[in-house]
Amino acid sequence: MRSKSFTQHLIIFAPTFFNVNYLSGHVANPTILGIDLYDLILFLGVLVLTIALARISYALVRRVLDLRVGKRGSKVTANLLQYVVLGVGVGYGVLEVLKLDMAAMAASLGLVGIAVAFSSQQIIQNFVAGLLVGIDRRIRLEDWIEISDDPSNKPSRVVDMALTRTVLRDTNGRIIIVPNSYLVTSRLVNYTQSxxxxxxxxxxxxxxxxxxxxxxxxxxxxxxxxxxxxxxxxxxxxxxxxxxxxxxxxxxxxxxxxxxxxxxxxxxxxxxxxxxxxxxxxxxxxxxxxxxxxxxxxxxxxxxxxxxxxxxx
Incomplete structure (x- = not known):
């Protein structure tokens, strides 16, 4: 008995995947996992546009405020605006373009969320630590710090701060990427604040x-x-x-x-x-x-x- 050809498999699978009704002679709008294909394409367009606008807003704020309020205040303001643009854009795409039921989606993704949380504990830990560092302001951009638990133990300048990691440049010019959880659990010396x-x-x-x-x-x-x-x-x-x-x-x-x-x-x-x-x-x-x-x-x-x-x- 011959195995089914690829074309035969596609004919059988396509009605389910793309919501095509051959018996009635009516071809409905194609869907992927229950989402209208055209809405999905529009959502991806909104997502790309949102990311582009977030990056442009970040660059513009840094250019305008770097010399007026300093790099510290400029970076905080630019990051805040960037996150707001991303949140608004993604929220609009999910609620208005895809028209997803958030309550149903949250319930269906509950178990998946638990599994993801267990598999990404380190990321979540660094994220929470980043929030703590931002709230208590133990370090800020352009601060000179020293991590006492670091074997190299050299003063380093804070050149960038994100939600999960902080970027340092030491006196030898090396770039050091430090997880934010390390900054919370280690003893820090902040020379700038002292x-x-x-x-x-x-x-x-x-x-x-x-x-x-x-x-x-x-x-x-x-x-x-x-x-x-x-x-x-x-x-x-x-x-x-x-x-x-x-x-x-x-x-x-x-x-x-x-x-x-x-x-x-x-x-x-x-x-x-x-x-x-x-x-x-x-x-x-x-x-x-x-x-x-x-x-x-x-x-x-x-x-x-x-x-x-x-x-x-």
């Missing part, structure tokens, strides 16, 4: 060296550097005064804005048979400049020590 960063440099010194002379040289170098607090000048001084007026920083400083608390210190950290180790401690405003400032200070200190005939260990 306003200032204390830097500590170990400085070994032979016991035969005159410690007072060395300390005076180091202190003069620190006081002369234009990015070491509190003796900053120009734009750095303006940025410092602006930061000190922020309410959150006043709370951290117990409402004390005396710059004297940021004066550099030189402490004896360790003494051995061969040398003493000093701890040079000072404050800077931007963590991204920390490594460059440390290098400049150490180079200047070494040059001045060598001019005095002192060679550190």
């Amino acid at each position: 306003g200032f960063v204390m830097v500590s440099i170990p400085f070994p010194l032979p016991l035969t060296a005159d410690r007072k002379v060395v300390e005076n040289i180091i202190m003069h170098v620190l006081e002369e550097h234009h990015k070491v607090l509190p003796n900053v000048q120009g734009e750095e001084y303006t940025a410092l005064q602006t930061a000190l007026r922020l309410t959150r920083l006043k709370r951290l400083l117990d409402n004390k804005v005396d710059l004297g608390q940021f004066h550099p210190q030189i402490l004896v950290q360790e003494i051995t048979v061969l040398r003493a180790t000093l701890s040079i401690r000072f404050w800077v405003r931007e963590v991204k400049d920390r490594d460059a400032i440390v290098s400049e200070i150490l180079n200047t200190v070494l040059d001045r020590l060598e001019s005095q005939g002192i060679r550190p260990n």
